[in-house]
Amino acid sequence: EVQLVESGGGLVQPGGSLRLSCAASGFSFNSYWMTWVRRAPGKGLEWVANIKEDGSEKYHVDSVRGRFTISRDNAKNSLYLQMNSLRAEDTAVYYCAREGYSGYDTLPQVDYWGQGTLVTVSS
Amino acid sequence: DVVLTQSPLSLPVTLGQPASISCRSSQSLVYSDGNTYLNWLQQRPGQSPRRLIYKVSNRDSGVPDRFSGSGSGTDFTLKISRVEAEDVGVYYCMQGTHWPQVTFGGGTKVEIK
16 A cells, blocks of 8 residues: 655744655655645645656756755655745645556656645744 | 636535536646646545546546546546535646646535535
8 A cells, every 4th residue: 555654844934944754655666756745725736846766857846946855765765855945935734745657658647645744834 | 837727616516416527727738648647636624635537537546436537638527426425525636747847726625515
């Protein structure tokens, strides 16, 4: 069974930093793209960043580029999101998710989600 | 960015009755490989999102057959043939065609009348 368990969320002041972790199990972690998606209070889902199976390619949404960094440790089956220079608008539940292929797909698609971890940026 | 517009925002439904959710894209979701990467997610209260449908009309494993997806190009629909109590939650469409910049619809809240 695919399991994704996030941790590291909490209350942080504006300008502060936080590191989110996601522990993966139940599948070959090093064979999948992984991604972070967030949902701000009262708003919809927003893709934040994703990373290739071996960590050689990373993409970040414009609003976090230069402040957030996605990374992974395949030896530990873990995904991370380092968040620096946090702003009030970064307040959200952050979900770790797997991107998988179906059949002869060219593009990976989010197929499994974790439970999420809440990040609150406030003074 | 590709904008996905869902309607309605809220959908009160009587148990056992059908429900339909629309998702319209600001750009075509047909990819160069011929696939259309339009997916539907369900988020029950207090739970994480769960994918129901991928590539327009394919049900994920374990998804009841009362859920079905259809559409093409820029217009897509999720239908629930007979709503059950466990279907309460928020439903999102999601496009993966313009990966890695995937985007989501604003969500439709399904509730029981």
